[in-house]
Amino acid sequence: MISDLRSGPPPREIVGDVCIVGTGPAGISLALELSKKGRRVVLLEGGGPVYEQDSQDLYRGQVTGHHHIDTANSRLRQFGGTSGHWTGMCAPLDPLDFEPRNDVPHHGWPITRADLDPFYARAQNYLDLGPFKYDFADWAAKLPAKPLPLDPGKVFTDVYQQSPPTRFAEKFHDAIRDDARIDCWLHANLTDIVLRDGSDVVESMTVSTLEGAQTMVRAKTFVIACGGIENARILLNSRKQRSAGIGNENDLVGRYYTDHMTIETSTVMFNEGVDTALYPEEIQVGGALLALGLKIHPDLVRRLHLNNNSAFLVAQHDSEIYDDDFRNYGWIAFSTMLKTFSRGHVPDRFAEHYCDVVDDLGAVATGVYRHAVRKVAPSSRASVFKIRQDAEQSPNPDSRVTLIEEKDALGFNRIALNWRITSDDLLKLRRTHEVIGAAIGAAGIGRLQIGIPETPDPEVAYSGYHHMGTTRMHADPRQGVVDADCRVHSVRNLYMAGSSTFTTGGCANPTLTVTALAIRLADHLAVTV
Incomplete structure (x- = not known):
């Protein structure tokens, strides 16, 4: 009720x-x-x-x-x-x-x-979601391509599943x-x-x-x-x-x-002919929609004193029509409305979705244009990728939520959010990128350009809102x-x-x-x- x-x-x-x-x-x-x-x-x-x-x-x-x-x-x-x-x-x-x-x-x-x-x-x-299977071995036989030929004792292919997303x-x-x-x-x-x-x-x-x-x-x-x-x-x-x-x-x-810490910095350049088809796109297989990334083996994480991170490859195409940088809340709202209208229904939370679209009309217009052009443009497969991750932070007691004097309409004190980004966390992420780059180099399939400097700039990090x-x-x-x-x-x-x-x-x-x-x-x- x-x-x-x-x-x-x-x-x-x-x-x-x-x-x-x-x-x-x-x-x-x-x-x-x-x-x-x-x-x-x-x-x-x-x-x-x-x-x-x-x-x-x-x-x-x-x-x-x-x-x-x-x-x-x-x-x-x-x-x-x-x-x-x-x-x-x-x-x-x-x-x-x-x-x-x-x-x-x-x-x-x-x-x-x-x-x-x-x-x-x-x-x-x-x-x-699909079945509770998140090991690459559970899906390997059903996938349309092979993983990158990296040393699995150092870097292996990581599996995520994509929800529609479910709106509760x-x-x-x-x-x-x-x-x-x-x-x-x-x-x-x-x-x-x-x-x-x-x-x-x-x-x-x-x-x-x-x-x-x-x-x-x-x-x-x-x-x-x-x-x-x-x-x-x-x-x-x-x-x-x-x-x-x-x-x-x-x-x-x-x-x-x-x-x-949502960060997209370092660049991977693969050699000509390297098959990267598994990584930049979501793949529908076995009742699940999969997104695949790269992860450092946990034994190596412990030995090198790293944080635990998954790296996803974001394609950098010669033509911007293949870039998906428009996919934000405005685009998600627009897509939700479009799919619901196509089924003959009015979307739930229509006013909220409409406001999200209006607030980010530029991104929505860009997405509509690029999707239309992709239907007639020649196919393109990128060989250059940015590494993107929602990077882990080490637990930090000084990163915190506290109360301030200002009160809300209910009489509750509002909060101050002191989110701390430490150089140590960024340096651990840099070291993670170095390990991935070394694995790619050892496999003879490309090279990696580090995007996090030895004196880290916290400005590269954005909230994942988690x-x-x-x-x-x-x-x-x-x-x-x-x-x-x-x-x-x-x-x-x-x-x-x-x-x-x-x-x-x-x-x-x-x-x-x-x-x-x-x-x-x-x-x-x-x-x-």
């Missing part, structure tokens, strides 16, 4: 077994899984069914660190959450990402990749609406977490519309699933009973903010906000869901792991609630 707190007098209270705050991939996956297990779920969304500027304004904040990032436009406060912005790249984190590493301070989860594998497999369906608002709206065990409320903004007096138990949460209509939610267990920035902001603002904020006894909430780490998972409450079950260490019935719980970011886009962790949390809560 879906209700709207703005419609009519608010109920005196809302009651369920589990209260989930947030309707992005984490919140919706968790709610549906708990309902399957017979639990009554209260699902709260601060925004409405579509984009609304007054709700979106609550995400506005300051950027005080690296400035190639923003605090508002990169996320959506509406039903379906930021899955409305998501571009669909998926891969699980690697076993290496979960391991403690002596050479990388603060590295390592209290769970392993093997612990998550069963939940990764179940998450595939939520994201409209579109795919799961009817399932939430028709589920008698899910009580979903729109425009229900969390404004207070109330602990039972003198205890470590959440008794209730207060929710409010922007106009001031207010009610109380009671449940046995509460889960906050509002994203890597907002999860921290909510805990830091909950100071009525704990002066530093709930869960912040060790000054960890908001720390360890990590993102993926907000992670601000309520990180760790067995020790002095090193993390939540435990291995995503429960806040200092509160017995409060859990965090989503990428804020990541201890490391790895190099995989986070949505698959977010969904897997939500399914895992549902299984845990079904036993304890």
Whole structure:
């Protein structure tokens, strides 16, 4: 059932077994899984069914660190959450990402990749992906070309899958609406977490519309699933009973903010006749849409003290008509509208898509023109490629989200985002490019021109808008906000869901792991609630 707190007098209270705050991939996956297990779920969304500027304004904040990032436009406060912005790249984190590493301070989860594998497999369906297969060997026999002939003990071909991308608002709206065990409320903004007096138990949460209509939610267990920035902001603002904020006894909430550094710099020039057909384009095979890149072998990552990174080859054609640099939010919105209209339907979130197109009309026009010309232009295969990656950062406690004095319309303090880009992370990426270049040279198939100087310039790095780490998972409450079950260490019935719980970011886009962790949390809560 879906209700709207703005419609009519608010109920005196809302009651369920589990209260989930947030309707992005984490919140919706968790709610549906708990309902399957017979639990009554209260699902709260601060925004409405579509984009609304007054709700979106609550995400506005300051950027005080690296400035190639923003605090508002990169996320959506509406039903379906930021899955409305998501571009669909998926891969699980690697076993290496979960391991403690002596050479990388603060590295390592209290769970392993093997612990998550069963939940990764179940998450595939939520994201409209193919089978849970991400090893190149699983796909090699079905692919139309051979991989680059590199030493696999040094550099191997990495596999990602591409979601359509799944828009949770579109795919799961009817399932939430028709589920008698899910009580979903729109425009229900969390404004207070109330602990039972003198205890470590959440008794209730207060929710409010922007106009001031207010009610109380009671449940046995509460889960906050509002994203890597907002999860921290909510805990830091909950100071009525704990002066530093709930869960912040060790000054960890908001720390360890990590993102993926989107960088496209170094250039690979392949010799004439080298078959690169597998890499620059997505390939439909075996029920999945694959994107293939290059990755350093984990043994070499450990030995050279590198971060974990995947490198994708971006073709540099002689003619710009084959460049895809127009593929951004405006183009994605335009493509979504076009595909929906072609099926005889009006797109969901039409006004939002229209605004995205208008805001980036130049890129859309460029894309339309290039697609039209490609149909009649001679085919072109590039031999020169840029290396692009969403590069990993080492965990950094000084990269963080903090509160500022300015308050939003609900009375919550807004945030300052101090995203730190370190020379060490950039130098590790440079060394990664050197390893790839050496492997290409050793195979006699080309050469690589390093694009990251020995004195790195942080201006080359842009945010991947993958907000992670601000309520990180760790067995020790002095090193993390939540435990291995995503429960806040200092509160017995409060859990965090989503990428804020990541201890490391790895190099995989986070949505698959977010969904897997939500399914895992549902299984845990079904036993304890």
